Amino acid sequence: MLYEPLLRPLLFSLDPERAHEEVAGLMSWLAPIPGAAAALSALTGRSPRGLGKTVFGISFSNPVGLAAGFDKDGALAPILPALGFGFIEIGSVTLEPQPGNPRPRLFRVPESRALVNRMGFNSDGARLVARRLASQPKSSVPLGINLGLNKNTEPSRAPSAYARTFRILSDHGDYFVINVSSPNTPGLRDLQKVRDLSAILEAVQAANPGHKPILVKISPDLADEDLAALVETTERLAQGLVVSNTTVSREGVEEKWRDEAGGLSGRPLKKRATELVKRVRAMTKLPVIGGGGIESAEDARERLNSGADLVQIYTSLVYEGPSVVKKILRGLTGRR
Numbered sequence: 001m002l003y004e005p006l007l008r009p010l011l012f013s014l015d016p017e018r019a020h021e022e023v024a025g026l027m028s029w030l031a032p033i034p035g036a037a038a039a040l041s042a043l044t045g046r047s048p049r050g051l052g053k054t055v056f057g058i059s060f061s062n063p064v065g066l067a068a069g070f071d072k073d074g075a076l077a078p079i080l081p082a083l084g085f086g087f088i089e090i091g092s093v094t095l096e097p098q099p100g101n102p103r104p105r106l107f108r109v110p111e112s113r114a115l116v117n118r119m120g121f122n123s124d125g126a127r128l129v130a131r132r133l134a135s136q137p138k139s140s141v142p143l144g145i146n147l148g149l150n151k152n153t154e155p156s157r158a159p160s161a162y163a164r165t166f167r168i169l170s171d172h173g174d175y176f177v178i179n180v181s182s183p184n185t186p187g188l189r190d191l192q193k194v195r196d197l198s199a200i201l202e203a204v205q206a207a208n209p210g211h212k213p214i215l216v217k218i219s220p221d222l223a224d225e226d227l228a229a230l231v232e233t234t235e236r237l238a239q240g241l242v243v244s245n246t247t248v249s250r251e252g253v254e255e256k257w258r259d260e261a262g263g264l265s266g267r268p269l270k271k272r273a274t275e276l277v278k279r280v281r282a283m284t285k286l287p288v289i290g291g292g293g294i295e296s297a298e299d300a301r302e303r304l305n306s307g308a309d310l311v312q313i314y315t316s317l318v319y320e321g322p323s324v325v326k327k328i329l330r331g332l333t334g335r336r
């Protein structure tokens with residue numbers, strides 16, 4: 001496709017968040033047009049067969065999904081599968097609408113093929129997202145909904161906030177992710193501690209009579225002893241893990257990024273996230289969605305071989321363009 005020579009320079013000449021808005025705007029404009037998804041699918045290349053698998057009781061046509069944060073409010077869920085994704089994860093969605101952090105809050109680090117973001121859960125809120133998902137065509141691939149927490153929610157109210165958010169959205173998603181690992185909401189990552197996480201998962205499961213799979217998304221910055229306890233809690237009260245969110249580490253990027261608050265994603269996260277999948281896999285048989293710095297079929301295969309059942313991408317979509325998904329899929333089948 002013409003992404004690298006044409007579209008990327010154009011988008012990279014814009015502020016990163018503005019570029020995202022342009023792409024998202026174009027996709028949501030295309031979504032309702034008959035034949036647009038088929039055209040986008042044809043433009044982004046052939047999608048191989050034979051990569052299907054069933055994980056936490058859901059059948060996936062391939063193991064490569066879209067990570068949370070690209071489509072925070074679910075507006076693109078009908079059109080994103082045209083890029084070849086085997087599943088789409090929308091969100092994070094918070095209970096109440098909130099604007100997120102002041103701009104600028106998204107930065108490109110092109111020399112490291114990375115992004116730094118401190119979006120801070122800009123969200124339309126659960127009710128509007130639920131209405132949107134109910135009124136638009138359903139995603140043709142399994143839909144995950146990632147749940148976040150409003151900035152002004154007291155930690156003691158987190159269990160009921162997550163449970164209420166889940167209840168509002170529960171009919172619309174195939175699996176749900178409890179995000180307790182974004183570095184951009186003060187105190188959020190402390191909820192990875194056993195007592196807090198148990199209370200959150202118990203509250204969400206009490207609101208989950210339909211037994212939708214509930215996954216916990218974890219930080220690559222967790223200490224070893226905290227990881228073991230978190231995995232045990234997840235085994236007891238949930239159905240899987242998303243490994244991992246962005247890192248507050250600045251390993252692999254220039255010095256100047258140390259002072260820019262936010263989570264680092266993309267290539268510098270690859271090694272750390274792969275190691276974390278291996279550590280998690282050594283502790284549990286629970287299903288794992290692996291993400292962080294996956295840019296190629298080799299990266300995806302390595303993550304799957306390290307113990308992930310499925311993988312997901314975000315940052316490589318920005319650098320490689322929309323054809324990257326099917327490129328990864330073709331590489332995974334061994335054909336190009």
Ligand SMILES: Cc1cc2nc3c(=O)[nH]c(=O)nc-3n(C[C@H](O)[C@H](O)[C@H](O)COP(=O)(O)O)c2cc1C
Pocket residue numbers: 067068069070072091092106115117119121146179182217244245246265266267269291292293294312313314315316
């Ligand atoms: C701009 C941006 C926004 C993100 N927003 C969220 C979010 O709302 N919730 C979440 O769980 N993860 C969010 N993430 C993290 C991604 O889902 C993913 O875990 C991380 O970027 C690592 O994958 P990657 O290296 O393929 O991008 C965001 C990432 C980026 C770059």
